[in-house]
Amino acid sequence: PKRASVALEHGAHRLGRRTDAMMETWRNYGLGQFIHWGVYAIPGGQWNGKAYPGAAEWIRAWNEMPRDEYDQLYKQFNPKDFDAKKWARQAKEMGAKYMLITTKHHDGFCLWPSKYTDYTIENSPYKKDIVGDLVKAYTAEGIDVYLYFSIIDWNHPGYRSKIKSDDERPAYEEFKQFTRNQLVELLDMYPETKGLWFDGTWDKAWVEQAEFADELGKELRSMIPGLIIGSRFRADEKGNRHFDANGDMMGDYEQGWERKIPANIDVLNGNDWDCVMTIPENQWGYNSNWKGHVKSSNELLEMLIRCVSMDGNFVLNFGPDGLGNIRPEETERAADIGKWMKKNGEAIHDCGYAGLDEQNWGYFTKSRTSGKTYLLVTNVPVTGGLTVKVPKDKEIAKVYPLASPNQSLKLEKTGKYDYFVRLNEKNTDSIAVFVLEYKGDG
Ligand code: FHN
Structure with a gap:
């Protein structure tokens, strides 16, 4: 089909793939690890003997979860078993070449000591900088680190999903500034970062910030040459997400393949892409009671292979518990995948269609x-x-x-x-x- 030709200031800034060395490295990872970790690991999908029917990292949004109680949970966050080096070794053994860590999920809790809010790891009993330890440990194992960052922040007073009247604008402007400050802070503190994996960008309020987000993206890219940002970050000025009004992808790779894999390579139009996958059904953070279809190592391996055969990366999610342990079911999958990768990784790493x-x-x-x-x-x-x-x-x-x-x-x-x-x-x-x-x- 013929391309549309809508004049856009904040649409795609490049047509076709990035061809630089950093993006080439990204393309060749094949396998990555996602880690969803935060205070939601404490309830682990259960509260007062009841099970939350949604994804465990969303438990704060549940009617039966008193928000003020959730917002105090960080005072109990003390993962005494957390060992960044152990996680990094396990990821390396599995064959992962990159890792994504939730620096901040929708609840707003920061796993790094951000100076822009008190709602951080520094004010938990644990105190130590978790993002910093992970960046160090994974980088030392030769695994590239990417920072997951949620634009949704239920803890910030200026955050809202929709700006209902002009009175709300000053608060939202403050929130935007806060978001920018935190992102600049992250790249300043962790210059080893290879890219940012944005999430929670679907709100109307954020979708309306095409110019701001575009400028912010440029600022962040100027801080780390080659920085990789996917298509989930910003919308164009017409409110289109991932693909602009002309159908061109905004960002370095297509970030819409969450828990699904394209049917064939043609639907990708030559774009780079990643697939992020959970082992259980839709659970990213720790849920103490996995139910339903939990994937076998073989099913996950086949997904990995399918993605690579269509030029994509496969990123497998882990949700450590409140003490910092990776659960046995995940450790077992990692070991099985690693065993296969040791023999056959040559057909995955640096490979594609x-x-x-x-x-x-x-x-x-x-x-x-x-x-x-x-x-x-x-x-x-x-x-x-x-x-x-x-x-x-x-x-x-x-x-x-x-x-x-x-x-x-x-x-x-x-x-x-x-x-x-x-x-x-x-x-x-x-x-x-x-x-x-x-x-x-x-
Ligand atoms: O709402 C989140 C969800 O909790 C999880 O973090 C996933 C990971 O890709 N992203 C959002 C849903 O698209």
Whole structure:
């Protein structure tokens, strides 16, 4: 379809992908870790023996949760088991290349000692700077840190979702200034930050701040060269979010894939993107009682592979408890994923879309550095082989198990561009990875 051509001052400032080194690094992460942590980890989705039916980090919004009691919870926040290095080691073992930490969620509680509010970790019994410790520990493990920041702030008196009359403007202006100050403060305090992951930007009041948000984005980008900000940050002056009135993405990558994965690569229009995923259903913060469909390690691995096969990053969420422990169910998933990644990470890190037709047996990825094509087999067909359709200018030279380059699989040509790759029985373990080489490669 033809692009619309609406004149915009605060629409997209770039068409097409960013091609600089920092964005290239981002694109090549493949796997990331999200951490939702705050005072909501104390109730853990339960209050006075009743279970909150929504997402645990939203419990303050529940009628049965007295707000003043919630707002006092920080006086009990004392995660004595918190060990940033332990979390960072676990993320590294899992194969994560970047991490997102909720510096401040919608409740407004700051995990860093912000000088612009008293509602921070500094005034909890714990006192120590959690964001600072995480930035240090993850950076030391070679994992890039991104700061999650909620524009919604239920604790700030100037915050509102809608400006109902002009009388409310001064308060909202104060809130905007506060938001700017906190963001500048974060980048000043943690210059290792690689990007900002914005959330809670859907309110009408914020959507109306196209110019302010655009200027703020520029200011933040000037503080850290290469800083990465997704499409969830600002709206254009017509109130469009993520994509401006011309359909062009605002920001460095598409940030709308929350708990869902695109059906195919075409819907992405060539944009970079990330998928953020929970292990249980819609629970990001700690919920002591996970119910319903809790994903298996295999399901999560398949999601990771699917995202990478369509040029996206997969970010898996963890919700530590009020004492600072990562729950056993999450530790188990991290270990399983890490075990698989140790063997097969070559087909994930630095990889993306392989340019091949999708097949029902699984996914293709392709390394952006070595140019190798990988077959990641999630469903072994009963015929014991894989159908592969190559592009018109290609011919397969060989296919072999990632770990055993000398064990070439038997290839049958079934059509001009079609092959049947016969698997050896011993190669049918769960999500096996094979390398495909074309004639003329290497
Ligand atoms: O409301 C939040 C939610 O609690 C969680 O933080 C997710 C993570 O992407 N973002 C918002 C919902 O879109």
